[in-house]
Amino acid sequence: MKGSLNLAPYALPPLEAGEYQVTVIQETSISNCKVADAVMDFAVEAEQISVAPGQVYSTYPPKGAVGTYGSCLAHLILHRRTLPWERTLPGAVRGIPWVALLVFSEDENVRVSDADYKQAVTPTQGVYIPTINRRFGSDSEPCRFIDIPRPLFEDVLPDKSDLPYLAHARKISLDDKVTDGQVKSEWFSCVTANRYPRTPNEGEDAVKHSAHLVSLEGFADYIYTADRKAHPFCTCPTVRMFSLTSWEFWCARVEFDFSSLVRQLSADTLRPQVTMEQPALQKLIALGYCPLDHLFREGSRSVSWYRPPLLSQPSWEGTVAFCHFADSLLRYDPELGMMDITYSAAWQLGRLLALQKTPFAQQLMGWRLQNKQKAATRQNIRTLSVALNVSSRAPSAPDMENTCRDIWQDVTQAVVDTCGRSDPAGLEGAVLPRFQRRSDPKGRLRTNRPSLSQQELLGLFEDETSE
């Protein structure tokens, strides 16, 4: 198998959760002068008493799964690769996780409570409550905590020598993966349990297990103490821990793992597995058509055939033409007396989906308008260049001017011809005939007459007469 999985023992955050202070000191050589320090406080926050469900990428065994998990260790994959190392327990070196994954079976009397932070830290008789260094967050923040019987707690709490092995970071490639909107990074962190689930005894079907990602904050003194027996909670019968996130699964004898699920899969092409007596109907069914109720616009009802876009064989139809409206894609088969609404439905669906997307509709309108304007401009230029007898597609200003002069000469010629040479005054208000060019501009020339002074006009006439 090609493909890779990269493993890293830990992924440390640039800054751990906590409070920080930046101090800028400026020293100067000027005597008797001291510049005040600039101080800024800031805090780095991280999850403390709960982890948002969105932060959990996946779990193994899957949530609610039933299967043979007797020889594997549960784990939890978190989106943020640094999460298990964002706090450091007192006494530990960096790179040791501050969380652990504990697995309990249903018969171990672990009590789960959902409450808020204030209730969680309210002293209760016989329960050891860890003290955590909580500087931010409200008392009413909801959280989940578990009360574990002390002997069990002593057994399952990871030993200090085991802790480093219980979390690592993984990097994978997203290339062949199901697209997942929440996954933007190829790195994940993984926290593994240190305890394997119990397989069902004789007579039991399945054993329910719960896995809790617990915070080890407040237990560092116990984990790193030399003499555990001397720890204060040895007087308490139960120990409370914050469960940051948890899930349940069943350990049974039926297999529920990747390979058994894949083995159950039946593969085929997408086609209906029904048989019809009539050959005509059977043919339609084999092509993927489904009979569906059809409510016509005028109110009558019928059954029509619809074929989904997922075909069991390559498309056998020629290209369908683009059209004005959905109804022109309805197809009627006179022999069967029924309609095929496939493409009509698809067209209408496309229209409805587009209507749903306002930005798209705006862009479409803008795009079309822009194109229409561009085309109109070009068309105008084209008409003009034909009218002016300019060959180039975008006539230049001198070209236009020269052509205008040509036209003007033609016009004056026409004027002179019409009005006679002797009476220049007859020009006033005269309706000019269309002049002969390859393409005639419409309307009266007078409106487009280049402005020449009377003097110039007369000058033209004089030239004519003096010849």
Add this chain to the structure above:
Amino acid sequence: MSESWIPAQQDFVDFFGSVKPLRALRASVEEEETGQSMEETLSRLSLLYDIPFAYLVPTEKLLASNQIRFFYLDPNWVRVLLDGAMSLGRNASVDYAHDTAFIEEVYQRTIEGNSRIRPLLQGKPVVKSALSTSECTGFLLRSPLVHGWRGLEFKAYAGGEILTALRLEALSEDVLLGLYQGVIDKLELLEPPESFHFGFNRNGENLSKRLRGLQDGTLTETEVPVVQRGNRVVDFCRTAETMRNALGVEITSAHMALEMIQNPHIAVIDKK
């Protein structure tokens, strides 16, 4: 003016003939604000995004539980879908003439552009892949695998060549849709590597683990015991020690993960 001001249809087609407007299909100023270009919206549609499931699978009988069904995507269906989407505001004949001039190119561009959607969604750089075929095939998977194994991986092949995935997405809790460029003749399902789990061989109360070579990660013949602390708790520290003795390196949690991970499975579905 008695003459109609609307020129004949032919003129209109010609009217748009010389314009090259498709550059404008890409981002303009407003599109950057809304985040999605027209081309992207259309490409998404062509990959069946937002299509109600009933339009894809009209009856449940077509896709029962624990089934994987392969299909060819009907290019005509996508064509008319896109035509329908482009039909907004196509009121005057000038609009229709406009669309007639461009829709074929819009369609082609949409189909070419739909390979960009997946990298975009994964936040990866878009690599322009050469379009070998516009044919699109895919599969629908309905199985508990979909929600139980998040990040399931698929590899589709056509004649030994790996195909470009256009879309691989869970449509619901247990239904997954895959679309590929080309005609699939072999599909591999791979366990997601980020979810490889720790496991060991169990013989009664004794646990053991076959070690992996540190060079290539393949299993070796060496088997080490997995030490327990009692009450089903594994003693990682001492297990690491035995591994260190066997492999000759200091064991970190990354080494531990490499050694403890169970061999992943690959399922292969071949076309008959």
